[in-house]
Amino acid sequence: MIIAGLIILLVIASVLFHLYSPWWTTPIATNWTNIDSTLSLTFWLTGVAFVLVISFLGWCVWRYRHHAGRVAHYEPESGRLEMWLGAITAVGVVFLLAPGLIAWGKFINPPADAATVEIVGQQWAWYYRLPGPDGKLGRADARFVTADNPLGVNPYDPNSKGNLIVNGGDLHLPVNKPVKILLRSIDVIHNFYIPEFRAKMDMLPGSESYFWFTPTKTGTFEILCAAYCGVGHSYMRGNVVIESDDDYQKWIAQQQSFTQARNGAGDRVRAAARGPGED
Structure with a gap:
């Protein structure tokens, strides 16, 4: 119970630190607001993944804590579960990479009058x-x-x-x-x-x-x-x-x-x- 509580407390503290941290990006002084937008999107996507994964870890530590007489259950490979995990991961990677590739394409293509x-x-x-x-x-x-x-x-x-x-x-x-x-x-x-x-x-x-x-x-x-x-x-x-x-x-x-x-x-x-x- 104590370890599960500490894990959830870590999640809450991490989110609060991100929202109220005094260390953030310096005020932008060029046209590259889409780079800031890409960074913000990356923080939000990875932040949501962090909260979900670590919260699930805390739940597992609490749900499957030791009880006298409890025996571990063997779960064989699940193709359906792996398919869902692979699909969700692929979607997350696309949402992480696509904005960066778009920003990069603009970053290295200067206008003719530059x-x-x-x-x-x-x-x-x-x-x-x-x-x-x-x-x-x-x-x-x-x-x-x-x-x-x-x-x-x-x-x-x-x-x-x-x-x-x-x-x-x-x-x-x-x-x-x-x-x-x-x-x-x-x-x-x-x-x-x-x-x-x-x-x-x-x-x-x-x-x-x-x-x-x-x-x-x-x-x-x-x-x-x-x-x-x-x-x-x-x-x-x-x-x-x-x-x-x-x-x-x-x-x-x-x-x-x-x-x-x-x-x-x-x-x-x-x-x-x-x-x-x-x-």
């Missing part, structure tokens, strides 16, 4: 590349990574010359405009994650991944790495600043192009080679 921004992860910092005035990103490859080209941008691609390079610092984006996020990693597996955007994706060395979102609120939101990437993993943080289009254009005007960044790095290298006091 601007492209590249995020590059490297132990243990974030780097950003944006299109220049022509709106095109040049190709990139890890083979081109050097001290003056840390993102591995292809210097022979004409579309690369005007690309804007942001080495560290904050990434700025305009509010209410769709953005396609192109992800690359230079070294190990990283994961680009912004909790308020409900957006995250693995970054694999040697490949590209992507998703999109439309920021709906201005403000500063923290970028995290959600994949353990080495001893400095906890320090791999950054910020994305969502602002008005006018403020965004002012920030864009302050950024260096790929060509300017390389020339500046070359000048610094040559100055260091000459040494102080040399012309």
Whole structure:
């Protein structure tokens, strides 16, 4: 009786904790409300299953508790019972997977007017590349990574010359405009994650991944790495600043192009080679 009561008490406490817990999702700041809806549906379905299964367990502990002289009853296999259990489980799995697949399909199909921004992860910092005035990103490859080209941008691609390079610092984006996020990693597996955007994706060395979102609120939101990437993993943080289009254009005007960044790095290298006091 005591064990059965404790099991039912566990069910009640779990439900109350879920309903009144102070730890919940952060306020959403993008268009991905269907991701929140999918999470809520998952909680409700798994929560109902949890209550039913654990309550049944408690009932069984009480109903079939020990009595002097009681003998266990052998029940042979029941094809009908297995069919019902299989069907109910299949329906539950469909209701769990289908909304997620629908959300995923939308998540990786950006609209045609989405601007492209590249995020590059490297132990243990974030780097950003944006299109220049022509709106095109040049190709990139890890083979081109050097001290003056840390993102591995292809210097022979004409579309690369005007690309804007942001080495560290904050990434700025305009509010209410769709953005396609192109992800690359230079070294190990990283994961680009912004909790308020409900957006995250693995970054694999040697490949590209992507998703999109439309920021709906201005403000500063923290970028995290959600994949353990080495001893400095906890320090791999950054910020994305969502602002008005006018403020965004002012920030864009302050950024260096790929060509300017390389020339500046070359000048610094040559100055260091000459040494102080040399012309």
